Amino acid sequence: MARIVRHNDEGVKEGYISNAGKEEKLFTSALKAFQCNNHIVMAQRKHLDDFLRGRIIGRLECERTQLEVSEELGIARSVISRL
Secondary structure (H helix, E strand, C coil), X not given: CCEEEEECCCCCCEEEEEECCEEEEEEHXXXXXXXXXXXXXXXXXXXXXXXXXXXXXXXXXXXXXXXXXXXXXXXXXXXXXXX
């Protein structure tokens, strides 16, 4: 199983994951997707509260992409696409 080994805290430009003993470098979008996916796997049965759902819908109505919203809020894009 892959896990985050280290990352640059200054804006998280890049990070490294360890996968089967081999370190692999990830850049911003891939690292955030990895973090989001790990979070959603651990909490996959949790429902979004009304406030967070409203924030997501509001941002989508302001013509932001699903990817932008998912990165801003730290939620997997697949969750946002279901709203």
